[in-house]
Amino acid sequence: MLEQILTLLPQVIFDGFVLGFVYAMVALGYTMVYGVLELINFAHSEIFMIGAVVGVEVFRYLAPSVGNGFLLLLLALVLGGVIAGLTAILVERFAYRPLRKRGTTNRLVPLITAIGVSFILQDLVRLIEGLWHNEFFLRMRTVEGLESSFSLFGGSVFIQTKSLILIGVSILMLVGLTYLVNRTKLGVAIRAVAQDLQTASLMGIDPDRIISRTFLIGGSLGGVAGVLFALQYTTVSPYVGFLPGIKAFTAAVLGGIGNIPGAMLGGLVLGQLENFFGTYLPILTNGNFGTEYKDVVAFLILILILLFRPQGLLGQIVREKV
Amino acid sequence: MRKVGLLVAGAAALGMALGQANVIKIATQSPLSGPQAALGEQIKLGAELAVEEAKARFKALGFDLVLVPYDDQANPDVGVANANRIINDPDILGVVGHLNSGVAIPSSEVYARVGLVMVSPANTNPRVTDRRLPNVNRICGRDDVQGPVGAEYAFNNLKVRNVFVIHDKTAYGQGLAEEFKKRFEALGGKAVAFVGTEEQSNFVPIINQIRGARPVPQLIYFGGIYSQIGPFVKQLRERGVRIRLMGGDGLDSSEFVRLAGKDNAAGTFYTTVAGPVSAFPKAKAVAQKFKQKYGKDMEGFGIYAYDSANVILTALENAIKAAGGKKPTREQVAQEVRKVKMEGLTGAIEFDDKGDNKKAKYFVMQVASTGNWADNKLIRVIEMAAPGAK
Numbered sequence: 001m002l003e004q005i006l007t008l009l010p011q012v013i014f015d016g017f018v019l020g021f022v023y024a025m026v027a028l029g030y031t032m033v034y035g036v037l038e039l040i041n042f043a044h045s046e047i048f049m050i051g052a053v054v055g056v057e058v059f060r061y062l063a064p065s066v067g068n069g070f071l072l073l074l075l076a077l078v079l080g081g082v083i084a085g086l087t088a089i090l091v092e093r094f095a096y097r098p099l100r101k102r103g104t105t106n107r108l109v110p111l112i113t114a115i116g117v118s119f120i121l122q123d124l125v126r127l128i129e130g131l132w133h134n135e136f137f138l139r140m141r142t143v144e145g146l147e148s149s150f151s152l153f154g155g156s157v158f159i160q161t162k163s164l165i166l167i168g169v170s171i172l173m174l175v176g177l178t179y180l181v182n183r184t185k186l187g188v189a190i191r192a193v194a195q196d197l198q199t200a201s202l203m204g205i206d207p208d209r210i211i212s213r214t215f216l217i218g219g220s221l222g223g224v225a226g227v228l229f230a231l232q233y234t235t236v237s238p239y240v241g242f243l244p245g246i247k248a249f250t251a252a253v254l255g256g257i258g259n260i261p262g263a264m265l266g267g268l269v270l271g272q273l274e275n276f277f278g279t280y281l282p283i284l285t286n287g288n289f290g291t292e293y294k295d296v297v298a299f300l301i302l303i304l305i306l307l308f309r310p311q312g313l314l315g316q317i318v319r320e321k322v
Numbered sequence: 323m324r325k326v327g328l329l330v331a332g333a334a335a336l337g338m339a340l341g342q343a344n345v346i347k348i349a350t351q352s353p354l355s356g357p358q359a360a361l362g363e364q365i366k367l368g369a370e371l372a373v374e375e376a377k378a379r380f381k382a383l384g385f386d387l388v389l390v391p392y393d394d395q396a397n398p399d400v401g402v403a404n405a406n407r408i409i410n411d412p413d414i415l416g417v418v419g420h421l422n423s424g425v426a427i428p429s430s431e432v433y434a435r436v437g438l439v440m441v442s443p444a445n446t447n448p449r450v451t452d453r454r455l456p457n458v459n460r461i462c463g464r465d466d467v468q469g470p471v472g473a474e475y476a477f478n479n480l481k482v483r484n485v486f487v488i489h490d491k492t493a494y495g496q497g498l499a500e501e502f503k504k505r506f507e508a509l510g511g512k513a514v515a516f517v518g519t520e521e522q523s524n525f526v527p528i529i530n531q532i533r534g535a536r537p538v539p540q541l542i543y544f545g546g547i548y549s550q551i552g553p554f555v556k557q558l559r560e561r562g563v564r565i566r567l568m569g570g571d572g573l574d575s576s577e578f579v580r581l582a583g584k585d586n587a588a589g590t591f592y593t594t595v596a597g598p599v600s601a602f603p604k605a606k607a608v609a610q611k612f613k614q615k616y617g618k619d620m621e622g623f624g625i626y627a628y629d630s631a632n633v634i635l636t637a638l639e640n641a642i643k644a645a646g647g648k649k650p651t652r653e654q655v656a657q658e659v660r661k662v663k664m665e666g667l668t669g670a671i672e673f674d675d676k677g678d679n680k681k682a683k684y685f686v687m688q689v690a691s692t693g694n695w696a697d698n699k700l701i702r703v704i705e706m707a708a709p710g711a712k
Contacts, residue, residue, distance in 0.1 A: 008534040015526045136357050137549055139556075139581050147560070158561055233523040235553035235581060237357065240523060278527025282517055283534075290517040291527050292491060 004283055010157045012279050013272070018163045018232065020271020021170040025225035026248030027255070027263035028177060029088075029218035035194045035258035036214045037100075038107075042114040043091050045245020046121035047219045051084040051226025052236045053125055058227075059141040069145030076227050077169065084223020088215040091117055097208065126238040138236045146231065166228045173221055174264055180217070181260060190214055194258070247274070247295075254302055256312025265313055273298040343649060346380065347388045348373055348634060349408050350627070351401060351419035351429065352444075354393035357549040360577045361623055362421050365443055366391045367616050368627030369418040371608070374615075376635045383642055385649070387635075390414065394425050401425035405432035414438065415655050416634035418627055423447030424493040430458045439656035441633050443626030446571065446595055447497050451676040451708070457656045459673050461633065461666070462626055463595035463682035465494070465570070467706050469501025469545075471684045472568055472593040475702070476541055477509045480566070480591075484512050486532050486539035488554075490546035491518040498570045499545030506543075514539045525554045529561055539565055547572040552581025559586040571595050574622055574687075576695035584693035591701075596622030597668070597685040601700055605667040619696060629666035636662050669705075678708035 026048050033041040058076040066072045095117045099110050129135060149160040181187040192200040193210045201207045229244065230236045251270045255262025278294035289297075309315065350369045352362035373389040380387040392408065394401035401420060408414050409432060417433060417440040420426040426445040433440050434455045442450065442460035446468055451458060476482045485506060489499035496518060503513045514535045519528060532539065542558075542565055544551050551569055558567075559582075571594035579587045598621070599609045605625050612620040637658035641650035644658070663672045672680045684704045690697035 004534050004536060008530055011530055011533070015530065019524065019526070130355075136355075136359065137552070137577070137581055139552075139583075142583065149560070149562070160560065229523075233553070234556050235523055237522070275527055279530045279534075282515055282531060287515060290519070291531070292518045292520060294527060 001283060005280060007156060008279060010153060012275055014157055014159065014163070016272035016275035017268065018166055018271070019275055020268035021167055022225055022229050022232070022244065022267075023248045023251045023271050024264045024267025025170050025173060025221050025228075026244060027251040027267045028174070028260065029222040030249050030252040031255070031257055031260060031263040032190075032214050032218040034252070036190060036211060037096070037110075039096065039110050040114065040249065041091075041096075041215075041218075042111070042245070042249075043095070043117040043121060044088075044218065044222055045241035045248070046118045046125075047084045047088050047091075047241075048222040048226045048229070048245060048248075049236070049238060049241030050087050050121065050125065051080040051223030052230040052240060053129070053138060053226075053238070054080040054083050054223065055227030055230040056138040056140050056236050059143065063141050063143055069143040069147075072143060073146060073165065073227075073231065076231075077224050080223040080227035081220035082223070084226065085216040085220035087121070088219025088222070089212055091121075092212060092215040097211075122238050122241075129238065136237055138230075140230045140234045140236065162231050166232055169224065169228060173224060177217070177221065178260060186210075186213060250299070250302060254305065254312055256315030259312065259314050262312055262314035269313070270298065270302070273301055344384060345386045345388060345413045346415055346638065346649065347390050347411065347413040348631060349390045349392055349414045349417045349419075351392045351394045351404055351408075351417060351425075352421045353396040354391065356395050356397075358396045358421060358547060360575050361444075361621075362393075362396070363618075364621050364624035365419060365421060365627040367612065367618070368443070368620070368624035369631040371612055371615065372628045372631035372635065376632075379639070380635075383639070384647065385642070388413075392419075394420055394422075394429070396422050396425060398425050398428050401429040402432055405429040409433060409436045409438055415638060415650070415652055416441065416659075418443065418630045418634065420445060421623070422492070422494060423450055423497070426450055427453075427493065430455060433457055437651075437653040437656050439634065439637070439652065439659045441630040441659060443630040444571075444596065444623050447493050449493070449497075451678050454676055456660075456677075459633070459659055459677035461629055461668065461671050461679045461682070463684050463706070464678065464708055465498045466501045466709060467682070468570055468593050468595055468684055469498050469503075470505035471686065471704055471706075472543070472570065472591075473502045473505035473509065473511075475591070475593070475686050476543070476568060477506060477511050480541065482511065482541040482566075484514050484537045484539045485541045485543055486514050486535055486565075487516045488528060488542065488544045488546070489516075489518050490550055491520055492546075494572065495545040495547070495570075497545070498572075499543065502543050502545065502570075512537070522550060523553065525557045528554070529558055529563065532558070532563060532565065533561070541565065542567045544569045545572070548575045548578035548581065552578050552587075555582040555586050555590070559583075566591070568592065571622075576621070579689065579693050579695060584691070587689050587693075588691035590689040592687050592689070594622060594685045594687060595682065596626045597683060597703065598622055598687070598696065598698065598700065599625065600696070601683075601685060601703060602667050602669075608667060621695070625667050629668050629671060632666060633659060633662050633664065633671060636664055674708065676708070681705050681707055 029044045055076045251266035252263045255266030277297040281289045350366045352365040392404040423445045439457045446465045448466045489495040568591040573592040574594045609620040641654045641658045686701040688699045
């Protein structure tokens with residue numbers, strides 16, 4: 001048993017990182033919107049799904065004319081990010097802003113709106129794909145160059161180029177986001193709005209514009225994550241966002257919601273936990289608990305962590321609202 | 323008081339308007355939207371073709387024959403809700419369906435309340451007929467034979483001794499995988515693992531388990547539907563795992579090749595209870611008509627749905643004759659279905675006391691490397707009686 005665990009371990013850790021970075025990128029969208037509006041934007045999982053669908057469509061239509069796989073992926077990432085980001089802006093403009101303008105103080109109202117928007121987006125994509133291709137499960141087209149792979153340590157770790165791309169792109173985006181929030185004017189404005197919307201608007205910041213941009217940035221990150229997810233796991237449906245969305249939200253809470261490095265860390269921890277138990281549960285329990293319990297165990301551990309650290313792993317650096 | 327009276331009169335008038343004396347409806351229930359629509363549509367179209375062909379015959383008897391398709395979305399709740407609507411339409415005298423055993427089992431209990439007959443072209447879970455409901459019949463085989471047929475082929479012909487078993491945790495997939503495992507172990511083989519998963523996209527944890535399993539499995543058996551097995555196979559092959567794969571009739575759709583990729587799908591074995599058109603010489607002409615009418619190839623479940631509808635239509639004709647030309651009751655139709663003896667496209671159809679076809683056919687198939695579903699190789703046909711109810 002121990003030998004079996006050890007031989008698989010390097011592979012499990014690598015795959016856990018791949019999954020973890022997907023969660024981390026999606027978690028950033030949750031955490032940014034929460035940081036600014038204290039709103040849990042459940043429609044974010046559908047923004048992620050839209051990115052994945054755009055990725056599949058870009059590959060479907062442009063692969064014959066764009067020979068280079070990496071160029072094609074770049075196009076898909078840009079288009080997926082832009083379309084997902086614009087969708088996020090639209091969602092904010094038509095679903096959340098009217099509630100804010102009306103001064104709805106009940107926190108449940110925007111939450112329910114978010115859930116409603118999420119269903120609308122799912123069925124909208126289902127309708128469009130149904131009319132367009134009469135397909136429900138969209139398959140990512142295989143492109144030469146991205147599919148190559150190699151193994152390390154005498155075949156014990158199997159690594160695909162596309163997994164490395166996923167990790168690379170997500171690290172780039174995370175670093176870029178950290179820079180944007182901490183070092184640019186827009187970042188200062190976002191942080192100001194996050195700290196106090198009213199006071200920020202007195203200081204000459206247009207809160208609507210800043211909120212809109214926050215949704216654009218969070219949405220694009222979700223869209224890019226969606227494209228990479230589609231490339232990695234190959235099959236996408238209009239409902240593919242739900243579980244990764246819930247898990248990314250959990251990751252954001254685990255890291256300390258509103259906290260950007262926290263969301264990253266939370267995503268990675270959750271990815272590792274899920275992949276670890278997904279692979280090892282049957283081995284550890286002698287086949288009594290199968291892979292289907294991986295989420296149960298991962299979430300149980302999360303509950304335990306949060307019991308002892310309710311503010312999340314990096315929660316202490318979240319600034320209290322004054 | 324007067325209001326109540328009006329309401330009652332209105333309801334009575336409505337009831338009379340709904341129950342038209344000269345209209346007979348046949349319902350189908352199968353997934354027409356969602357991930358399994360490709361299989362469900364075959365059921366609807368197969369039954370529709372049979373009903374179209376019978377329209378003139380029923381006109382001569384004085385009845386308008388209508389087919390009413392319902393979409394159960396492969397979801398038990400939707401199936402039961404539809405079933406309640408179906409039993410409230412007194413013109414519906416028979417149901418062709420469902421695709422999924424998990425939907426058929428609760429829905430058939432609703433039909434049973436009014437004695438409405440159901441003939442299934444596709445439900446393979448043993449419990450569908452083992453409950454001995456007088457209104458439930460199927461013309462296809464059962465998982466407690468389909469699973470063992472696969473196990474025997476794997477053990478005796480492929481000489482497999484170690485197998486990795488996966489299932490999708492549904493009544494269909496898990497039941498099939500359990501029956502496979504039981505027979506495979508009885509033959510002397512070993513199931514290295516038995517895991518369930520509801521996952522639709524990320525199969526990496528299971529693939530890692532397969533790579534780490536000792537002894538190394540020579541075959542992976544997956545009890546589930548193509549929508550899940552397709553992406554699984556793609557990821558499995560991408561990771562360089564070349565172990566052979568086998569599944570049940572949930573794999574029997576050309577969608578499997580599209581999702582898995584032509585090269586990854588090639589060589590996959592599957593057992594099915596609904597053979598391809600090529601396995602039934604008599605189906606050729608009907609399949610051509612089907613293609614002309616709907617612009618799609620007739621696949622296994624389409625042929626079985628055609629036969630299922632014809633079973634109901636034959637029983638209806640007999641019941642009308644027995645009732646002296648009047649519209650029969652639902653119970654009468656259900657009783658006549660059990661008495662039907664006919665030669666369908668798929669062979670002889672005759673029900674035992676549980677509602678199973680006395681001799682159902684089971685097919686072992688292999689996915690072709692051309693990517694064309696119609697090219698799949700028929701390896702063997704086994705005709706076997708259903709086991710007695712447990």
